[in-house]
Amino acid sequence: MLELIQKVVYQATGKTGVTYDTDFIQDLALNSFDIMNMVCMFEDRYDIEIPARDVWPLKQVRDVIDYLRRRGVVHP
Amino acid sequence: MTGNAQAPLAVYLAAVPCADNGRPLRGTPAAPLPGYHDFLMKAAVRYTGQSAALFETVARSPLGKPFFPHAPHLHFSVSHSGAYWACVFASGSVGLDLQRHTPCDPARLSRRFFHPEETAYLQQRDFQAFFRIWTEKESFVKYLGTGFTRDPESFSVLSPPENVTFFHPPFLDDYDLCVCTRDAGPIVLYPL
Numbered sequence: 356m357l358e359l360i361q362k363v364v365y366q367a368t369g370k371t372g373v374t375y376d377t378d379f380i381q382d383l384a385l386n387s388f389d390i391m392n393m394v395c396m397f398e399d400r401y402d403i404e405i406p407a408r409d410v411w412p413l414k415q416v417r418d419v420i421d422y423l424r425r426r427g428v429v430h431p
Numbered sequence: 432m433t434g435n436a437q438a439p440l441a442v443y444l445a446a447v448p449c450a451d452n453g454r455p456l457r458g459t460p461a462a463p464l465p466g467y468h469d470f471l472m473k474a475a476v477r478y479t480g481q482s483a484a485l486f487e488t489v490a491r492s493p494l495g496k497p498f499f500p501h502a503p504h505l506h507f508s509v510s511h512s513g514a515y516w517a518c519v520f521a522s523g524s525v526g527l528d529l530q531r532h533t534p535c536d537p538a539r540l541s542r543r544f545f546h547p548e549e550t551a552y553l554q555q556r557d558f559q560a561f562f563r564i565w566t567e568k569e570s571f572v573k574y575l576g577t578g579f580t581r582d583p584e585s586f587s588v589l590s591p592p593e594n595v596t597f598f599h600p601p602f603l604d605d606y607d608l609c610v611c612t613r614d615a616g617p618i619v620l621y622p623l
């Protein structure tokens with residue numbers, strides 16, 4: 356799952372060096388557009404809808420992984 | 432200038448040193464590079480002429496809007512994208528968004544996050560105005576103080592529910608910069 360997030364972050368923002376502890380705002384300095392762009396990529400990849408209210412509490416990469424697992428997403 | 436209804440909207444812009452991987456450079460503990468809070472403090476001091484001590488602490492409202500607890504009547508909004516950071520100060524509520532023209536799928540993003548009226552407008556223009564609409568939407572929710580806790584598809588900036596004006600001060604060709612406010616004053620850009 357970490358590799359997938361690394362790929363999505365790179366595709367959406369060109370940023371690298373993502374780990375489980377990476378904070379999207381503090382460490383990568385992503386803005387709202389970057390995050391919404393990534394949300395679309397996750398939605399397309401897993402055919403789910405991620406409500407905006409679910410997005411903003413997801414601070415770190417590990418939060419996204421936990422969230423996707425709770426939504427039933429299993430990355431091969 | 433605080434509280435002066437005739438004051439112009441003051442936009443401050445700073446270049447952010449970034450590494451090759453796009454991350455902002457932080458410097459070292461002994462020689463840190465200025466961060467976003469440093470930019471904001473510097474801009475607030477220039478705008479108000481008051482002591483930096485007033486602006487050392489930034490708090491957030493329950494919906495995430497930043498404010499200075501020691502100068503709560505100072506209206507401002509901040510944004511960053513690519514290699515630039517920006518903020519605006521005004522005499523009333525104000526929202527600002529800066530966005531680099533990042534590679535993306537504007538049709539997909541519009542269908543997902545924009546009001547149908549906005550999407551139809553963009554489709555007629557081959558999505559050329561995508562980032563202009565995006566920055567208007569984000570500056571509007573910042574003006575309201577809600578951020579995107581307000582669903583972006585629930586309103587259209589082509590007919591905004593508040594009596595606001597969107598200003599697009601000229602900036603670099605590959606960026607859009609938008610200020611949302613009810614003030615009608617001139618906008619002045621200052622480098623930091």
